[in-house]
Amino acid sequence: MFLFLAGVRLMEDRVVAVKVVNFTKRFGNFTAVNGLNLEIYDREIFGFLGPNGSGKTTTLLTIATVYKPTSGDIFVYGHSVTREDYEVRKLVGLAFQDPKALWVDKVQELLEWHARVVGFSRGEAKKVVREVLETLDLWEHRNKYFYQLSGGTRKKLELAKVLIQRPRLAILDEPTAQVDVPTKHKLWNIIKELRDQGSTVIIATNDMFEAEKVCERVGIIYKGRLVAVDTVSGLKDRIPKGDVIEIVIEGDGRKDKAIESLMDLGRVEYQGNTLRIYVEKGEEKALLAADILRSAGIKVKSIMVKEPTLDDVFMYFTGARLVEES
Amino acid sequence: MASSILVIASRDLKRFWSYKFWLAGQVVMNVADIVIFGLLFNNMVNRSLIPDYIKFVTPGILSLALFISSFSIGREVGVELRREVTDYLLSLPVSRLELVLGRFVGGAFRGLIYQSGFLVLAMLLVGQPSPAAWLVIAYTSILLSLAMSGLSIALSTVTRDFNLQATIRSVVYYMLFFFSNIFYPTQVVSMRFGPLAPFVAYSPLSIATTLYRWGFGYLRDVDVVSNMLLLGVWTIVLLILSSVIYLRNLTRRG
Numbered sequence A: 001m002f003l004f005l006a007g008v009r010l011m012e013d014r015v016v017a018v019k020v021v022n023f024t025k026r027f028g029n030f031t032a033v034n035g036l037n038l039e040i041y042d043r044e045i046f047g048f049l050g051p052n053g054s055g056k057t058t059t060l061l062t063i064a065t066v067y068k069p070t071s072g073d074i075f076v077y078g079h080s081v082t083r084e085d086y087e088v089r090k091l092v093g094l095a096f097q098d099p100k101a102l103w104v105d106k107v108q109e110l111l112e113w114h115a116r117v118v119g120f121s122r123g124e125a126k127k128v129v130r131e132v133l134e135t136l137d138l139w140e141h142r143n144k145y146f147y148q149l150s151g152g153t154r155k156k157l158e159l160a161k162v163l164i165q166r167p168r169l170a171i172l173d174e175p176t177a178q179v180d181v182p183t184k185h186k187l188w189n190i191i192k193e194l195r196d197q198g199s200t201v202i203i204a205t206n207d208m209f210e211a212e213k214v215c216e217r218v219g220i221i222y223k224g225r226l227v228a229v230d231t232v233s234g235l236k237d238r239i240p241k242g243d244v245i246e247i248v249i250e251g252d253g254r255k256d257k258a259i260e261s262l263m264d265l266g267r268v269e270y271q272g273n274t275l276r277i278y279v280e281k282g283e284e285k286a287l288l289a290a291d292i293l294r295s296a297g298i299k300v301k302s303i304m305v306k307e308p309t310l311d312d313v314f315m316y317f318t319g320a321r322l323v324e325e326s
Numbered sequence B: 001m002a003s004s005i006l007v008i009a010s011r012d013l014k015r016f017w018s019y020k021f022w023l024a025g026q027v028v029m030n031v032a033d034i035v036i037f038g039l040l041f042n043n044m045v046n047r048s049l050i051p052d053y054i055k056f057v058t059p060g061i062l063s064l065a066l067f068i069s070s071f072s073i074g075r076e077v078g079v080e081l082r083r084e085v086t087d088y089l090l091s092l093p094v095s096r097l098e099l100v101l102g103r104f105v106g107g108a109f110r111g112l113i114y115q116s117g118f119l120v121l122a123m124l125l126v127g128q129p130s131p132a133a134w135l136v137i138a139y140t141s142i143l144l145s146l147a148m149s150g151l152s153i154a155l156s157t158v159t160r161d162f163n164l165q166a167t168i169r170s171v172v173y174y175m176l177f178f179f180s181n182i183f184y185p186t187q188v189v190s191m192r193f194g195p196l197a198p199f200v201a202y203s204p205l206s207i208a209t210t211l212y213r214w215g216f217g218y219l220r221d222v223d224v225v226s227n228m229l230l231l232g233v234w235t236i237v238l239l240i241l242s243s244v245i246y247l248r249n250l251t252r253r254g
Helices: A056-063 A085-091 A106-116 A123-134 A152-164 A181-196 A208-214 A232-237 A253-264 A281-296 A310-318 B002-016 B021-040 B052-070 B073-082 B085-091 B096-125 B131-154 B162-178 B188-200 B205-216 B224-250
Strands: A001-005 A007-012 A016-027 A030-041 A045-047 A071-076 A091-097 A169-173 A200-205 A217-222 A225-231 A242-248 A265-270 A274-279 A299-305
Touching: A001 A299, A016 A200, A030 A056, A030 A200, A030 A217, A030 A225, A030 A253, A045 A056, A045 A181, A045 A208, A056 A071, A056 A091, A056 A169, A056 A200, A056 A265, A071 A225, A085 A091, A091 A152, A091 B085, A106 A123, A106 A152, A106 B002, A123 A152, A152 A169, A152 A181, A152 B021, A181 A200, A200 B188, A208 A310, A217 A232, A225 A232, A225 A310, A232 A310, A232 B162, A242 A281, A253 A265, A253 A274, A253 A281, A274 A281, A274 A310, A281 A299, B002 B096, B021 B052, B021 B096, B052 B073, B052 B096, B052 B131, B052 B162, B073 B085, B073 B096, B073 B131, B073 B162, B085 B224, B096 B131, B096 B224, B131 B162, B131 B205, B131 B224, B162 B205, B188 B205, B205 B224
Parallel strands: A045 A200, A045 A217, A091 A169, A169 A200
Antiparallel strands: A001 A007, A016 A030, A016 A071, A217 A225, A242 A274, A242 A299, A265 A274
């Protein structure tokens, strides 16, 4: 049974599409993912949010059976990636972060071959490839070699493979990186349609806006560890003090002393000339904060009370800023 | 399973035709081998050993043509490994065995199709094979192309270092090519190579060349069955070893 609430679809009886159990992946001495436990539900769009090198791609490639877990296991609709990798691959479609092709490959030929491999007859392959190329505005590029394509077009080519396949589990590794903003919005709609037509979708991203816009639940992954999982609004609610006062200051004055005083209001983060204070009843505390700074001889350029963003959430759970880490 | 293998193989076959200039160069080289070596050497070599050098070398060029074209697949497999295109192949809904066999068959198709033109040339220059001889020729071509395709694929995945990869492939390529009876008769090989002679006589390229020479009627006294069995053993050993090496290296990072 589904409940629709503030744009977020909540499910009471949930089928688990992907179950990650104590998953660890090491490359030599480097631990890419450490003890990951997670459940991703059928027909949801789940986002892995984290900076580059956090372990997102490693996790996705292991779900797709490209890598094997060093320890632990992952189950895709009940099939183990370690023991039933072929069964898993039949259910999974993967759009890579870095598009995979050789310079001799032409767009249409590449996709028609992909369609044949995933089970379409020759005639069906031609038809479905044409449909997908037109959907993604790639038809005019159909006879181009891979090396002639721009970065954004190559990303669309990766997504095209998944759209052809319409897999039970679609894995999209940074699907809109290098893509212009209008196209991003179009691709987000296509991804939602993919879910609506029956696919479970996992997206890896370091784009907070993308995570908020597309994902029903988000897992924050940092340095190989999953630090939080929830709906976007749920994650925001988990910041104990629900408002963020953002103050841009000018001049130093008695800055350290002022910040010390602000800590009485709530947790304070300081970057460059911007202060963020995590508080309750932000409007009341903002005035107080401004008075404290003024009395310390610090000029306030701007002051704003806002709801926490996913970046604030990321900061809260990891102590690092996603934008800077990426 | 068979259809998945053929679909995988079709990709490698289609790519083969993309290398038009390389192909043109190969055809010119192989035809030149027959014409130049045939015309020049015909009057230079000992006629008691080789009565007609054109008829002698043409079946050898059949082996060579098949070898070069089947072996070409390794170059792309190496590039795929370096650019991580192999990750894409590993994510496809095919079994690992289908993937490996598909690649081997893809390389073999290249060899068989490329060789077909030279088979016609051999019929014109050397002689018409009997129906039984055609079966032996077909057997030889299928096995040699599979073995060379597998070997090339396995060698190309031994390292991701492009220079080292190219060096390894070149060394093996020239070893197989020169240490064979393609250009020299077995008697001369025995005289010149001494203790290495058996390695030359029993190399897959030499065995195939002997079978082609028999098939096109150039040689009469050939133990065809033993040679066919030996080629079968070579092929099985090379394909098993290549499968293990290719799969191990393909999934090494994972």
